[in-house]
Amino acid sequence: MFAVQAVFGLLLIVVVTVALAFQARSNAERTAADRSVAIAQTFSASPGVVAGLRSTDPTAVLQPLAERTRKLTGVDFVVVTNAKGIFYANPLVSRIGKRILADIGPALNGTVSTQTLQTPIGSVMEGLVPVTDSKGTVVGVVAVGVKTKHLEGVGRRLPLLVGGAAGALLLSAGSTALVSRRLRAQTRGLGPAEMTRMYEHHDAVLHAVREGVLIVGDDGRLLLANDEARRLLDLPPDAEQRQVTDLGLEPDTAQLLASGRTAIDEVLFAGDQLLAVNQRSTAPYGGQPGSVATLRDTTELRALAGRADVARERLRLLYDAGVRIGTTLDITRTAEELAEVAAPRFADVVTVDLLEAVLRGEEPSEQSIIVRRAAVSGIPEDRALFPVGALIDFAGATPHAQVMKSGHARLEADLRTVHEWREMDPERTRLVVDSGVHSLIAVPLRARGTVLGLVGFWRREKDPFDEEDIAFAEELAARAAVCVDNARRYTHEHTVAVTLQRSLLPRALPEQSALEVAHRYLPARAGVGGDWFDVIPLPGTRVALVVGDVVGHGLHAAATMGRLRTAVRNFSALDLPPDELLSYLDELVAQLDAEEATGNHEDEAVTGATCLYAVYDPVTGVCTLAGSGHPGPALVRPDGTVDYPDVPVSPPLGLGGSLPFETARLDVPEGSRLVLFTDGLVKGRSNDIGAGLKTLHTALAAAVDRTPEGTCTAVLNALLPDRPGDDIALLVARTQRLDPDRIAEWSVASDPAAVAPVRAECILRLSDWGLDEIAFATELILSELITNAVRYGTQPITVRLLYDRTLICEVSDGSSTAPHLRRATTTDEGGRGLFLVAQFAQRWGTRYLARGKVIWAEQALHDGTAESGVDLGDLLLAQLDDAQ
Numbered sequence: 001m002f003a004v005q006a007v008f009g010l011l012l013i014v015v016v017t018v019a020l021a022f023q024a025r026s027n028a029e030r031t032a033a034d035r036s037v038a039i040a041q042t043f044s045a046s047p048g049v050v051a052g053l054r055s056t057d058p059t060a061v062l063q064p065l066a067e068r069t070r071k072l073t074g075v076d077f078v079v080v081t082n083a084k085g086i087f088y089a090n091p092l093v094s095r096i097g098k099r100i101l102a103d104i105g106p107a108l109n110g111t112v113s114t115q116t117l118q119t120p121i122g123s124v125m126e127g128l129v130p131v132t133d134s135k136g137t138v139v140g141v142v143a144v145g146v147k148t149k150h151l152e153g154v155g156r157r158l159p160l161l162v163g164g165a166a167g168a169l170l171l172s173a174g175s176t177a178l179v180s181r182r183l184r185a186q187t188r189g190l191g192p193a194e195m196t197r198m199y200e201h202h203d204a205v206l207h208a209v210r211e212g213v214l215i216v217g218d219d220g221r222l223l224l225a226n227d228e229a230r231r232l233l234d235l236p237p238d239a240e241q242r243q244v245t246d247l248g249l250e251p252d253t254a255q256l257l258a259s260g261r262t263a264i265d266e267v268l269f270a271g272d273q274l275l276a277v278n279q280r281s282t283a284p285y286g287g288q289p290g291s292v293a294t295l296r297d298t299t300e301l302r303a304l305a306g307r308a309d310v311a312r313e314r315l316r317l318l319y320d321a322g323v324r325i326g327t328t329l330d331i332t333r334t335a336e337e338l339a340e341v342a343a344p345r346f347a348d349v350v351t352v353d354l355l356e357a358v359l360r361g362e363e364p365s366e367q368s369i370i371v372r373r374a375a376v377s378g379i380p381e382d383r384a385l386f387p388v389g390a391l392i393d394f395a396g397a398t399p400h401a402q403v404m405k406s407g408h409a410r411l412e413a414d415l416r417t418v419h420e421w422r423e424m425d426p427e428r429t430r431l432v433v434d435s436g437v438h439s440l441i442a443v444p445l446r447a448r449g450t451v452l453g454l455v456g457f458w459r460r461e462k463d464p465f466d467e468e469d470i471a472f473a474e475e476l477a478a479r480a481a482v483c484v485d486n487a488r489r490y491t492h493e494h495t496v497a498v499t500l501q502r503s504l505l506p507r508a509l510p511e512q513s514a515l516e517v518a519h520r521y522l523p524a525r526a527g528v529g530g531d532w533f534d535v536i537p538l539p540g541t542r543v544a545l546v547v548g549d550v551v552g553h554g555l556h557a558a559a560t561m562g563r564l565r566t567a568v569r570n571f572s573a574l575d576l577p578p579d580e581l582l583s584y585l586d587e588l589v590a591q592l593d594a595e596e597a598t599g600n601h602e603d604e605a606v607t608g609a610t611c612l613y614a615v616y617d618p619v620t621g622v623c624t625l626a627g628s629g630h631p632g633p634a635l636v637r638p639d640g641t642v643d644y645p646d647v648p649v650s651p652p653l654g655l656g657g658s659l660p661f662e663t664a665r666l667d668v669p670e671g672s673r674l675v676l677f678t679d680g681l682v683k684g685r686s687n688d689i690g691a692g693l694k695t696l697h698t699a700l701a702a703a704v705d706r707t708p709e710g711t712c713t714a715v716l717n718a719l720l721p722d723r724p725g726d727d728i729a730l731l732v733a734r735t736q737r738l739d740p741d742r743i744a745e746w747s748v749a750s751d752p753a754a755v756a757p758v759r760a761e762c763i764l765r766l767s768d769w770g771l772d773e774i775a776f777a778t779e780l781i782l783s784e785l786i787t788n789a790v791r792y793g794t795q796p797i798t799v800r801l802l803y804d805r806t807l808i809c810e811v812s813d814g815s816s817t818a819p820h821l822r823r824a825t826t827t828d829e830g831g832r833g834l835f836l837v838a839q840f841a842q843r844w845g846t847r848y849l850a851r852g853k854v855i856w857a858e859q860a861l862h863d864g865t866a867e868s869g870v871d872l873g874d875l876l877l878a879q880l881d882d883a884q
Contacts, residue, residue: 029125032146033114036127039073040144041112043080044131053080053131053140058088059096067091076124077145080131083108083138100143104128107141116148123148212275212295215282220244220258223290232295233270253277260291267298274298314472317345321476326483329490331359332374338455338480339377346469346476347457349378349437351385353392353400354445354453354484361491364452369394369404371453378458384431385458398424399442403454409443409474413464439464443477447485455480497555498523504562509535513804514543514618515674515733518708520716522728524680529727530557530609531678532565536572539847539856541618541738541804544572547676547731548611549630563592564609564653575847578613578626579661582650585611586628586661589654609653612676616668618738619802623666623674628653631682631689634675634696635666636711640704642697670737673711675700680726681719695719708732742769742803748786750795755786758799769803774859777840778809781857784837785811788819788855796852806842807861812854818846819855 043049043066052061058080066078066089080089085100106113107128117124124145131140206213212229216222220243225235239247244257253268256277263279279293325337335352343350353371355364373390386392394400397420399410412418415433422429441457455477459465502521509517517535530550538544546568550560567588571581589609614625614633625633629652636642648662668674675696682692699718703711711732720728744765746758759782766775782799789797793813802808819834837844841857848854 028148029116032125032148033127036075036125036144036146037112037114037129038127039069039075039078040127040129040142043069043078043144044129044142049080049131049142050133050139053082053088058082062089063093063096065089075144076147077143079143079145081141081143083140085141088140100141102126102128102143104141104143108138110136110138117145119145212293214257214293214295216244216257216260216291216293218260218289218291222247222257229295232273232275232297257291257293263293270295272299313345317341318472318475318479321479325480326486329487331361331484331487331491334480334483334487335374336377337483338476339375342455342457342476343378346472347378347441348460348462349376349385349456349458351376351456351458352445352453353456355451356391358452358484358488361488361493361495364450369401371404374453384428384435384437386428394424396420396424399440400454400456403442403444404451407444407446407451409441409470409477411465411467411470412440412442413466414438415440436460441465441470441473443470443473445477445481445484447478447481450485452481452484452488493554497553497558500555500558500562504558504565505532506534510537511805512537512541512543513738514541514616514736515545516708516736517545517731517733518712519732520712520728520730522716522720522724524553524724524727529553529680530561531680531727531729532561533676533729533731534565534568535731535733536569538572538615539575539845539858540808540810540854541802543616543618543733545614545616545674545676545731545733546611547630547678547729548609549678549680549729551608553727560592560609564589564611568611568613575845577663578615578624579663581613582611582626582628582653582661586653593654608655611653612647614674614676616674616733616735618736619743621668621670621735621737623668623735624663625666626650626661626663628661629655631677631679634677634700635668636673636675636700636704638669638671640701642700644693644697668735670735672735673700673708674731674733674735675711675715676731676733678727678729680724680728681715681730683726692719708734738802738804744801746799748790748797748799750790750797752787752790755783755790758786759783762799762801765801766807771803771807771861773862774807777859778807781809781837781840781859782811784834785809785855785857789813792817792819794852805861807859808856809859810854810856812849812852814852816848816853818848818853 046065048061048065052058052065055061062080066080070076070078070091077091078089079087079091079095079100081087081100081104085104087096087098087100090096102115102117107130110130110132112130113128115126115128117126124147126143126145129142129144130138131142133139206224206226207228209226210228212232213224213226214222214229215224222235222240222242222244225233225239229235230239233247233249233253235247245254247254249257250269250271253270253275256263256266256268256279260281261279262281263277266277268275268277274297276296276298277293278296279291282288282290282292321338321341324341326334327337328334331354335354339350339352351373352375354374355368355371357364357368359372359374370391370393373386373388373392376385376388392400394404399412399418399421403410412421415421415429415438422433437458437460439459442454443457444454445452455473457465457469457473505521506519509519512535515535519533519535521531521533523529530548530552532546532548532550534544534546536544536546546565548561548564548568550557550564564585567585568581571584576584608629610628610630612625612627612630612633614623616623625647627647628650632644632647634642635645645664645666647664650661651659677696679689682696683689695718696715699715700711703714706714712730715730715732716728744762746761748754748758759779762782763775763779766772766778771778786797786799789811793815795814797811797813800810800812802810837857841859844855844857846853846855
């Protein structure tokens with residue numbers, strides 16, 4: 001023993017010495033590397049280094065600095081090269097002007113690096129640091145070398161190490177002798193051979209006996225368990241030295257063993273077995289404090305309680321089915337819950353097949369027996385049955401077809417003898433039988449007198465089904481069928497509501513040049529809501545952005561949303577300011593609520609709906625907006641800053657009463673993004689709008705370089721919950737400005753003689769824009785509009801041309817009276833001018849300002865009258881004929 005310890009001590013000394021040597025070397029190299037890099041970085045950042053590299057005589061400037069640094073720091077060398085690797089400073093003066101041999105590629109790329117060099121003075125750790133100018137350009141490299149001395153001190157530590165090892169060796173030998181003497185005292189003088197023989201006899205008796213034996217300490221820890229006890233209690237391999245209450249035993253069994261109390265033939269459950277347990281204390285017999293228990297298998301007693309156990313398990317299963325089936329209103333998930341509850345507790349494999357109409361939420365047809373597999377649960381390696389999603393035609397006299405037609409369950413105790421079923425698909429049914437499936441109960445899913453599908457209970461490892469199992473299978477299927485039908489009805493209503501809502505939302509965004517728009521609409525899982533959005537082109541290249549929210553969910557909310565969206569479009573056709581438009585909309589909502597109250601439909605009120613209406617003008621870059629109980633927009637500026645502009649707070653629609661709506665005016669730089677949204681976006685995950693706005697702020701700031709489409713995706717990824725409780729509408733619009741070269745404006749005096757010069761300048765501008773083709777029609781339109789303004793309007797009178805997707809002619813004056821299109825009679829001297837405007841313009845109208853009005857006309861960029869073969873003279877003659 002002592003010789004082994006001596007050898008071990010020597011080996012320990014050798015190993016420690018080698019480890020110290022390697023550690024010393026590693027520490028020396030790390031220290032040298034850190035030191036060389038630190039000095040090189042300090043030198044490279046020193047004043048005058050960059051100027052010296054760029055001077056006419058770099059060596060004269062840098063050599064003294066390098067030598068002084070080397071002497072002050074005690075390093076082996078400090079060298080400086082230019083970006084081409086030519087030495088400007090070197091302790092060996094003969095090397096100045098020559099190329100450095102080390103790899104300075106990483107330093108030229110702006111990276112600090114180290115490398116080990118073998119030099120005549122020994123191993124040197126060299127640190128390479130780039131020298132950069134104020135623009136970050138690498139103009140040179142500083143290299144500092146430090147010699148590594150890593151083996152010093154190991155020899156000095158060797159005597160101490162040997163002495164310590166010898167001391168440890170002597171201490172180990174002494175402790176061995178003491179332990180051996182103590183062991184003999186505890187074993188009452190028995191030697192190793194006697195102890196081994198006693199243990200073998202004890203172990204043979206303990207593991208050969210057909211009763212379980214357990215020894216438990218007074219602290220509740222399991223000290224010993226023989227093989228039979230492990231089998232009866234299904235103990236884990238590491239059961240010994242663990243608390244008996246932590247071994248997964250039945251509560252009564254664990255409590256008895258942990259208590260240590262005396263027990264005589266107490267009958268306890270252990271999984272599927274009944275055990276007779278006897279327990280005694282070990283204290284009276286000179287052992288350690290604790291208890292010893294014996295276990296005897298009395299499973300034969302279970303036959304007396306078998307029927308009660310089955311009934312109890314069936315009741316548990318029905319209770320679990322009532323809790324776990326129908327947790328959602330999703331048809332497929334409800335079918336999956338039925339399969340998961342029944343397998344493997346009642347059947348080895350469970351299949352659920354539903355009619356196609358049921359999966360779509362429709363009322364099923366009584367004649368159809370074609371079903372789609374909605375769920376399969378059970379033995380995972382079984383692939384013989386039809387998979388989920390398969391369309392199955394149970395034709396003929398198969399058990400499934402008979403169940404669908406009769407509406408009653410059917411038992412097939414031995415599938416090998418069911419020829420009709422086997423002939424339906426011989427290859428697949430052969431695989432089913434070969435996999436061990438031997439019996440089936442097919443039960444219809446029948447709710448409110450209608451068969452929705454059927455559920456198949458298949459057994460492979462359990463005993464075959466019998467007649468008593470049919471009643472339980474029917475009860476289980478009946479409970480599930482009600483849940484499936486509820487989900488079908490909800491799916492039908494949800495589908496109708498979604499279809500209605502999507503038909504009322506914009507199917508495609510209109511073409512316009514003021515905004516690049518992207519949008520998202522996501523309905524809620526709980527039901528379709530009333531969130532909506534719209535993009536409406538307005539005269540003068542302006543665009544209106546609208547987002548709204550109707551309280552509630554379902555068909556009524558979707559229909560109300562459609563009514564409000566239509567009303568907003570109609571009001572926007574009048575070219576009203578945002579505050580006036582919301583005032584009209586508020587009045588409309590109040591009238592609708594009054595009508596609903598008169599018809600005793602108070603639960604379908606519209607009051608509480610919200611709306612945000614914004615108008616963006618690409619000519620001025622101004623966005624005017626007003627809201628009614630709706631969250632304000634977010635504004636992402638081109639520099640990436642995100643803020644929420646202050647929008648005057650107004651009550652929701654229908655609650656404003658006589659309170660006026662107020663507008664906010666925003667100067668929006670080109671390239672900014674306006675983000676309009678409903679509250680479902682910002683209160684989805686935490687139901688905290690403040691937290692949602694912060695998350696939206698972060699998402700928008702991170703997506704500053706993305707397109708509107710990319711911004712929509714980023715925002716939804718950041719804020720969309722797994723199961724939205726409210727629907728979400730999101731509108732992202734990037735602003736664009738109309739090129740100033742495409743805008744022309746003139747002031748007109750109140751003198752008929754001023755019409756011709758302005759008209760001539762307009763025609764010249766059209767020529768500059770390359771629009772000579774429509775110059776004649778434009779001249780007629782401008783003549784009429786300017787003449788009317790001079791004759792009937794007041795100052796100031798201005799003319800503006802906007803060249804966008806169309807040509808827009810605007811004539812504004814200070815009066816509020818607007819001309820009306822009418823047919824002139826034979827005796828009328830005027831009244832035909834607006835008729836010509838209407839014929840040559842695509843559309844025209846009047847927009848009222850805070851002071852005055854604007855008469856505008858919009859033309860296509862090609863001569864539409866020429867293409868249609870219309871002649872001006874013919875138009876005038878036709879009007880005269882109509883008047884006569």
